[in-house]
Amino acid sequence: MTKLWNDPATFTEDLVAGFLDANAEYVVGVPGGVVRATTTRSGKVAVVTGGGSGHYPAFCGTVGPGFADGAVIGNVFTSPSAAEAASVARAAHGDAGVILTTGNYAGDVLNFGLAVQQLRAAGIDARYLAVTDDIASAGPDEHEKRRGIAGDFTVFKIMSAAAEEGYGIDDVYRVGKAANAATRTLGVAFDGCTLPGADQPLFTVPVGRMGVGLGIHGEPGVSEQDQPRADELATLLVEGVLAEVPADAPRRLAVILNGLGRTKYEELFVVWGTAARLLREAGFEIVRPEVGELVTSLDMAGCSLTITWLDEELERLWLAPADTPTFRRGALRPEPVEGQRRDQSASTSSAHVEMVAGDAESQQVATKIADALAAIAEAMAADEEELGRIDAVAGDGDHGRGMVKGSQAASTAAREAVAGGAGAGGTLRAAGEQWAARAGGTSGVLWGAALTAFGARLGDAGRPDGAAVAEAVRASYQALIDLGGAQPGDKTMLDAWLPFTETVEAEIGRGADWPTAWTAGARAATEAAERTAELRPKVGRARPLAERSVGTPDAGAVSFARCVTVVAELYRNG
Amino acid sequence: MTKLWNDPATFTEDLVAGFLDANAEYVVGVPGGVVRATTTRSGKVAVVTGGGSGHYPAFCGTVGPGFADGAVIGNVFTSPSAAEAASVARAAHGDAGVILTTGNYAGDVLNFGLAVQQLRAAGIDARYLAVTDDIASAGPDEHEKRRGIAGDFTVFKIMSAAAEEGYGIDDVYRVGKAANAATRTLGVAFDGCTLPGADQPLFTVPVGRMGVGLGIHGEPGVSEQDQPRADELATLLVEGVLAEVPADAPRRLAVILNGLGRTKYEELFVVWGTAARLLREAGFEIVRPEVGELVTSLDMAGCSLTITWLDEELERLWLAPADTPTFRRGALRPEPVEGQRRDQSASTSSAHVEMVAGDAESQQVATKIADALAAIAEAMAADEEELGRIDAVAGDGDHGRGMVKGSQAASTAAREAVAGGAGAGGTLRAAGEQWAARAGGTSGVLWGAALTAFGARLGDAGRPDGAAVAEAVRASYQALIDLGGAQPGDKTMLDAWLPFTETVEAEIGRGADWPTAWTAGARAATEAAERTAELRPKVGRARPLAERSVGTPDAGAVSFARCVTVVAELYRNG
Incomplete structure (x- = not known):
């Protein structure tokens, strides 16, 4: 760990x-x-x-x-x-x-x-x-849905070599697509990794067993079997990646046997001895194999085999020289000839958000918004571990950390905006930008877009009425839909956000004040979040992991419900 | 694992x-x-x-x-x-x-x-x-007794660069001594590694604790403390290695932050951030640091900090170009200019032992010797885990494996020698050579020398009498002393071998037949092996680990006693 x-x-x-x-x-x-x-x-x-x-x-x-x-x-x-x-x-x-x-x-x-x-x-x-190299994460008919794992290395290397040779952007993109189409990876895991500060691994594999079809974010394998001998594992991996030989595939292969962090070089070489023999027996020629740690997953135990069928162009690019902190190949230029040394002092500059002052009423609203974001940040810190645990059932367990990072950044940005005289809109925009920038991940960009859209509707003048709040909620929801990642029913935060939006609109429509409407919306969101346990994710999960997630609610829906509930409690209590 | x-x-x-x-x-x-x-x-x-x-x-x-x-x-x-x-x-x-x-x-x-x-x-x-870079393994007054850990890398690199530059052998040796004298390492361990096929690690560290002063063969640390934060660890390591700044030390340092296998790159970089700052604050300039896995210990968790004080010559050699499977530095020659490509087919040749035929009586004795070695191999296979466990208390847990490899190789070689018509002497020489060659380690070379000396006394003609057996036992013991590694009382196999020798000699001297004398000797060896638990090793162990070994018998003495007991049982029963 x-x-x-x-x-x-x-x-x-x-x-x-x-x-x-x-x-x-x-x-x-x-x-x-x-x-x-x-x-x-x-x-x-x-x-x-x-x-x-x-x-x-x-x-x-x-x-x-x-x-x-x-x-x-x-x-x-x-x-x-x-x-x-x-x-x-x-x-x-x-x-x-x-x-x-x-x-x-x-x-x-x-x-x-x-x-x-x-x-x-x-x-x-x-x-x-x-x-999209991971053959375990989706079928050959859904190649575009597959995860990227150690094949990242091959595809990135080949594209980079093309760029270094002077290819134009269309051709760099073309060889990248070609390299990706020619690359297949299958991996196994013996044990999970533990995130910094966490006290349990993202998943465990029973002693003597092995997960097949690992992810590189601590996702468990998509199936499980007894742990094999090294030569048996080599056979499983080689047969797995060769199960999808493209028609008229070239006979020359780039091959990577990648260690995930805890499966060490000595073990990889033992596996490689058999894997290399099997690939040659299948009629392939191996071009400069890489056996080592190229794409790790902290100290996860496991390894993966990646092959790329090389035509003449891909082979030249695979073999081209490179000189980086961890990977070097071929003859290097003794002196840099391709660019000026950068000014390192310039590297600390950071973007700055332009601020619009709000009127007095809007500044008061902005203070309440900052209070709400502070309460959300506090709630997410308390829920971090639980959210990570839910997310780890079928994913990478990062949701709790992302929500904490994002909400804290948003809370800090909101306080600074308020101190600088911002109104509601400016405060929410600053908060949204910082949430997206600091949290990263899927939830980061969604929350950032939602807060920014909410703020745009509230503006920086006056105190918004119930109708304005309902419209702001709807605008936030629409911003998520516009990002195009998912639809309601896909087992994402949208499944809680839509009932929240509809309930708030309905309550405001029948004349409720906004805290009452918000409270009703939060209740609807909480119930909807629980119901996501019955759903199967449609996007962003390997299919077998999607199956596994049935019975567990979606972490994004749960955290959304918790956030709007915290805000409801804050304003219901004055 | x-x-x-x-x-x-x-x-x-x-x-x-x-x-x-x-x-x-x-x-x-x-x-x-x-x-x-x-x-x-x-x-x-x-x-x-x-x-x-x-x-x-x-x-x-x-x-x-x-x-x-x-x-x-x-x-x-x-x-x-x-x-x-x-x-x-x-x-x-x-x-x-x-x-x-x-x-x-x-x-x-x-x-x-x-x-x-x-x-x-x-x-x-x-x-x-x-x-001898490991400062935890012996005091500054016993620099020559210290273990070599990650400082191996710096010293090997510098010597190799000198050889590449064309230094003569005296000067390569001189810079090697100078680099070693200027190199200090301190390491910590969070958890032990597991040998292939073993079901338990060589040692464990309690959760939340850390061993200070690790070895790179799975030896535990020499002291233990609570696990610190990364910056606290960096402070401990920097203060540790800087505690022994040589007089007039240069201000420029080669530095390695080495991961042992399971402590990953990300963690090493976090530690490095603080370590680099502390070294600079202490007035040193860091010359091309290496942060990564350079000298591992399978999947042991832990890391070490190595510094080498660089004079002008050592710095030039540290920075010199290199091109190897895992480590590359500087500008490389596009074409090999320094030697011919080797004939790979030549690489499978192996040494062959010349065989002298024995007479009929000696061939019969040789058959008995081969039976005895087979029995020893069987016993060592049964005892492997237990011997490894004893050895792991203060060492690297390799004793059982070495005894198995050596005795099996000796048994096979003896059978082949017998089949080829060898007498007692030739059979024991073949067995001894193969034991040493295949087992390696300290025990391998000792057992190889002992069997060879035993065989030299028995020769390849006639059936040896009791006096010849007693002399052969004494010759074996003397061969071990001549190798110069230890003396009786140092907690090694000699502490069982000497009482065995003296008892066999005494029994033969009073007229016993050799199986009776051997049986008495085996009993004396077994008792003496048990008594080694009271001893403290004098050679080949870090001092704090030597303290720890008190209360546990010496694995080499135990395995020796077991081997001679097996032979006694074989011949007592016909």
Whole structure:
């Protein structure tokens, strides 16, 4: 289990600081992550990788010539925010566009997708590609729904090499798609990992058993069987990945045998001995295999086998030189020729939110809003462990931490906005921006959008009446729908948010004051959250894990209900 | 714990095969280990590192230009045999001599020391250097008694860079001594590792506690305290290593923050953030730190901080380029310029023992000897776990495995010798050579020497009488003393071997037949082995661990008593 931290709440910030110190020749820090120590040369497409932390060397350990131009670094197992992704992409961007790429997870897809929109709005040509290599997470007919696990490494490496060779952005994207289509991974887990500060692992595997089809965020396997010998495991993995040989597949393979953190090099080499033989017996030629820890999951025990069928272009890019803190290949240039050394002092700059002053009434409302956000932050801190436990049944257990980080950031931002004279709208916008920026993940971007939409409706003048509150609630709900990640019935927070919205509207419509309406809405949200236990998630979960989640409510719906209940209690009591 | 193996008995062979397959561009296998894929260029001193396996990337993961020329690979946590060390050294040697280097452990010192003698006898200029960086294992007044842990990496790297620069053997040895004298390490452990096939870890640390002063063979720490925060741990480690700043120490430091296997990169970076700050605040400048897994101990949880005070020469060598499977630094040559690619087919050759035929009587005796060795092998297989448990109290728990490997190899070799017509002497010599070669470790070299000496006295003609047996027993005992590792009273197998020898001699002297004398000797050995529980080891153990061992008998004495008892039972029953 994770044993070392200064404060679990600042684990990611602290590890990034140490990483930057130890690798100053390769990287500099920027808000949201790291970029190469040298600027991106003119005409070169920038490749920005990312996702949550806890996967080192992925993703910041492979920033450097021949590999990524930058890496966005979220909290452990949590998507970075859209603001963080856009920030790193802006810093990495030269003048030829930027490709953002992550494994295929709902939070990453939402946040990096929003970042691409922001970058395009700022005149930067940006694309997003999600890696979908995990064959255990969805069937071959749903390739696009699969998770990205260790195949991230191969796809990121190949895209980065193409960018280094001078490919235009369309061609970098094309080889990325081609590499992803040619990549398959199957993994197993012997034991789960423990988040910093948690006292139990995200999951456990019974002694002598093995989970098949692991995730790299502490998700358990999708099925379980007796733990095999090393050669039996090699057979299982090779047969698994070769079950989907594409038609007319090339005979040459890039292969990764990836350790998740606690399954050590010696064991991996024992497995590799058999896996390599089986792949050759199946008629394939292995091109520069990688056996080691490339995409980890803290100290999770387990490993995965990734193969990429290599045509001539993919093979050249797979073999191209690279020089990063953890991965080096081929001949290196003794001197950097491709960009200027960055000014490190510039790396600490941070975005600043412009503030509009509210009128006196709106400032009073803003104070109440700040009180409500403080109460929410307190409630989330108390519920963190329970929310993580619910989320870990079928996911990565990060929901509690994300809600704590987001609500605390929102509460602090709201207090600062109030102190600066902001009205209700400005306060909620500041809170929403900080929630999304600091929490990351799926819930972060959703809560950020919801608070911002709520504030936009309230505005910065006057005291809103019941109708305004009902409209603000509806606007928040609509903002979530517009983000496009899910629909009611998909076992997400929307399943609590919709009944809340409809109940508040109905109560206001029949003349109730807003605290009464809100209280009724909170009750409806709580009941609806409990009912999500009967649902099966439709998005963002591996199918077998989706099955497993039946019987457990959705963590996002539960936390939403808790938040609106806290606000109801605050105002019902004056 | 270690989960993946085909057969615990062939774990090392299997991992080496996988390692060679995955890294064929860097290394080829030779009997006993690996060497670079290219031959050593004329005029270049060869540097051969080694020790037991279980420490990857140490030691075979750092074979390549700028680093080691070869690595000897023993069983997990067990010294390779002298024959293996000499074999790898011969393969790595060009024409300018070879330096063998390991951490300072009794088994490595014995076996690599013997290998140096063998190499010199064969006309190869050879030296041996043992690294002694672990400040927890002995006081500053006993620097030469300290264990080698992660400081191995720094010292091996610096020596290797000197050899690559073209230093002569005296100067490579000189900078190795200088680097070792300037290197200090302090480590901590949170939990032990489990040997392949074992069902319990070598040691455990209570939850919330931490062992200070770990070894890298699963040895527990030398003291225990509450588990600190990351910054508190950094303070403990920095203050520990800085407690022994040499007089007029340079202000520039090579620094390694090494993870033992389960303490992951993210945690190491958090610790590094504070450690780097503290070192700078103490007035030191950090030169290219390494934060990661360099010298592991399977999946042991823990980490260590190593610093090396760098003068101008050591700094240049620390920074020199290197290109190995796991460690690369600086600008690399695009093409190998320093040697021819080796013929890989040559790498499977193995030494062959020359056989002398025995006369008919001696062949009958040889059959009995082979039966006795088979019985010993059976007994050691039954006792393996218990012997490992005893050994793990103050050591690395490898004794049972070593006895099993050695006795099985000896038994097989004896059967083959008998089938080939060998007499008693030839059979025991073949058995002794194979025991030493296959078991490695301290006990391997001792048992090998003892069997060989025993056989030399019996010869290959006639049936030995009681006096010959008594003389053979005495010759075996003398062979152990001549190896120079210990004296009776040091809590080693000698404490059982001496009473056995004296009792056999006394019984024969008063006219007993040899089975009766042997039986009496075995009884004396068993009692003496039990009495070793009262002793404190004088050699080969960190001082605090030596204290801990009081109350537990010596595993080598116990296994010796068991072996001679098995032989007594075999012949008493016909």
